[in-house]
Amino acid sequence: MIGVLANQKGGVAKTINTLHLGSALAKRGYKTLLIDLDPQCDLTHAVGIKNKDFFNVIDLIENKGNLNFREKADNFFILPGSDDFISNKYKRTALKDVLYKEFPNGKTINDYFDFIFLDCPPSKINIENSNKKFEFSEVEIALSASDFFLIPLKADDFSVKNADKFLGKVSKFMKTHNLKINFLGFFFSCILSTENSKDYYTEIFSNNGSDLLFDSFIRQDSQVKKAVQKGLTIFQHNPNCRSANDYINFTKEFLKRLKYEE
Structure with a gap:
């Protein structure tokens, strides 16, 4: 399956969340590919590829x-x-x-992976481009290839x-x-352990009768920054830290929503 974490707003940790959702799925035995569509190449740098x-x-x-991942x-x-x-x-x-x-054997790149995630920069969707052959943003190209998408949020x-918009x-x-x-x-990321704003916004979603908000969320953790500085995932750097546990819980809920696991 192909998916993207998308938002036109920056600062919601799309790349870090894409990296760690992908690596958490790989740890669970799912063959996973991440594709960097951002000209800034943040995902590429985060895993130490230079x-x-x-x-x-x-x-x-x-x-x-030659095709090579x-x-x-x-x-x-x-x-x-x-x-x-x-x-x-x-x-x-x-x-x-x-x-x-x-390929000559009848298989596609998509067939070789359980999950493919497309990492995009913050980019807009322009409906006025609908009749044009080109001039599409990274997220428009990614969505056009995707089976699913998620929207990360800050509290x-x-x-x-802006999420509903x-x-x-x-x-x-x-x-x-x-x-x-x-x-x-939707899911919350970059949550400070000392702030109560997540609960406030969670209640807003609940009062609107929405079941679209993930129960699990991702807290801020200095260990993530240290992992990226080394070109490692959090599971390679410190698999027992709080953000590693958050990503494990988030990944379980992600798989349940896809009906991959109970």
Whole structure:
């Protein structure tokens, strides 16, 4: 299955959450690939990949060189990004086309992985582009290839208020392009252990009758920063810290929502 953690707002830890949801799934035995669509290459740097000559996302989409993914741990693979990646050079389905292109044996890249996650920068959805062949943002290209998406949030007014607006734009984008993408829900990340704002915003979701908010959430933890500085996941750096436990719980709920596990 292919998915994306999407939000047009920055500062909600999309890349870190993508990295650790992916690595947590790999630890559970799911073969997982992360693809870096961000020209800033934050995901690529977070896992310690520095060689710009390595097979990257441009090579994949443009069918250059030999297909090669970096294995960072058991079941855990990365396709590095490129600072030369410009999304509006490509048609909306460029990534989907290559992920579902059949090899001579009849299999596709998607067939070789249980999960593929597409990491995007904060980018907007522009419904006015619906009749154009190009000029699509990274998130539009990612959504067009995806089976599901999630929206990470911070526990603050701006993030929560913009969440419904962004979901509405995604819904219009899906309708315009006849896409069927499963929205798994919102989840809070970057939570300070000392703040009560998460409970306040959780109550707002509950009062609106929404079951779209994950029960599990991700707390801030200095261990994550230390892990990234070493090019490691939190499970490689400190598997017993609180954020590692948070990601394990979040991953369990993620799998339940997909009906992969009870």
